[in-house]
Amino acid sequence: MSGFFSPFRTLPKLKIQRAGIITKPLDQDAQRYAGELGEWLASRGIHTMLNTISPELDILIVLGGDGTLLHIAEQAALHSIPVLGINLGSLGFLTEFTEKETENALERIIDSPVTIENRMMLQARLISEGRTNGHRYALNDVVINKNAKDRLLHLATRADGESITTYKADGLIFSSPTGSTAYNLSAGGPLVHPGLAAILVTPICPFMLGSRPIILPADRIITTSLAPISNTEKVQIIVDGQPTWDLGRNDTLEVRAAAYPLQLITSAKPDYFSVLRTKLHWGYQDNCAKD
Numbered sequence: 521m522s523g524f525f526s527p528f529r530t531l532p533k534l535k536i537q538r539a540g541i542i543t544k545p546l547d548q549d550a551q552r553y554a555g556e557l558g559e560w561l562a563s564r565g566i567h568t569m570l571n572t573i574s575p576e577l578d579i580l581i582v583l584g585g586d587g588t589l590l591h592i593a594e595q596a597a598l599h600s601i602p603v604l605g606i607n608l609g610s611l612g613f614l615t616e617f618t619e620k621e622t623e624n625a626l627e628r629i630i631d632s633p634v635t636i637e638n639r640m641m642l643q644a645r646l647i648s649e650g651r652t653n654g655h656r657y658a659l660n661d662v663v664i665n666k667n668a669k670d671r672l673l674h675l676a677t678r679a680d681g682e683s684i685t686t687y688k689a690d691g692l693i694f695s696s697p698t699g700s701t702a703y704n705l706s707a708g709g710p711l712v713h714p715g716l717a718a719i720l721v722t723p724i725c726p727f728m729l730g731s732r733p734i735i736l737p738a739d740r741i742i743t744t745s746l747a748p749i750s751n752t753e754k755v756q757i758i759v760d761g762q763p764t765w766d767l768g769r770n771d772t773l774e775v776r777a778a779a780y781p782l783q784l785i786t787s788a789k790p791d792y793f794s795v796l797r798t799k800l801h802w803g804y805q806d807n808c809a810k811d
Contacts, residue, residue, distance in 0.1 A: 528714075529636065530636050532634065533632070533633045533634070534578060534579065538568075539568050540573055541581050542581065542582045542588065573596065577599070578601070584607075584609075586607075586612040594656070596783070597641050628788075635788055637786050638781035638784075639781050639782040639784050641781055643775070643778035643779070644662045644774065646773055647773075648768070648771045658759045659696065659698055659760060660698060660761075661694060661702060662773070663703060664691045665691040665756050666690050667752075674687070674688055674746065675689070678744075680741055684721070684734065687723045688728060689727060693723075694719060695709065695719070696714075697718055709733040713792065720733060721742065743772050743774050745773070754768045
């Protein structure tokens with residue numbers, strides 16, 4: 521059964537014998553804490569691996585921020601490894617726990633059932649003359665982005681073979697509900713609760729006001745190619761912030777929901793709207809008025 525038909529929240533009991541610790545690159549605080557956390561886990565009979573992802577791991581502990589977690593989301597989802605995000609900076613959308621909360625959170629995970637949110641992933645591939653370079657997976661988004669000197673792109677976009685429209689824009693964002701708070705939001709796209717199964721299509725700086733974002737069911741297969749009228753030879757495809765392919769005139773980008781979600785460990789009482797209020801400063805003006 522495909523991942524986007526799985527229950528959004530589950531409450532499994534994890535048996536943890538091997539843990540992977542992932543640190544933000546070149547972050548000395550993360551490296552220091554990884555050593556301390558490794559000793560703490562070893563004292564409880566749990567073997568740890570640093571900055572290595574292997575199918576036999578029972579949990580991945582990410583030390584950093586949302587960007588660090590995004591970097592490992594693809595492999596974690598493909599290997600079905602639950603992920604615990606520890607934010608060593610400010611509050612993140614994905615890295616919910618602080619350093620001070622880590623040991624208590626891990627104690628609960630070791631001893632009790634844990635709350636896991638199955639976050640829908642996107643699966644993308646580039647088809648060129650009937651051949652494909654393999655699939656890539658995104659937790660947030662897949663983006664078609666023009667170079668600074670290029671003119672507007674003309675992107676012929678379809679869902680299950682049915683034409684949606686030809687977008688005239690600087691680019692196009694295909695976002696998961698989790699990624700709706702990322703580039704999609706900056707481009708004027710809607711916020712979508714991560715528990716929904718949907719794919720968002722949002723144009724970047726569209727030429728026509730009628731080119732609006734659209735939310736599609738997660739079982740749709742979306743394809744996009746450069747319309748013949750386009751004045752560019754190739755444009756870049758970016759998967760979760762990583763330049764991945766170039767889209768040429770005879771190429772087609774295909775985006776669909778992935779079969780396996782990212783298993784994100786959350787607190788027992790996750791408050792999605794509290795995170796939104798904090799990150800997006802909802803109610804900030806009201807509080808200022810009261811002061």
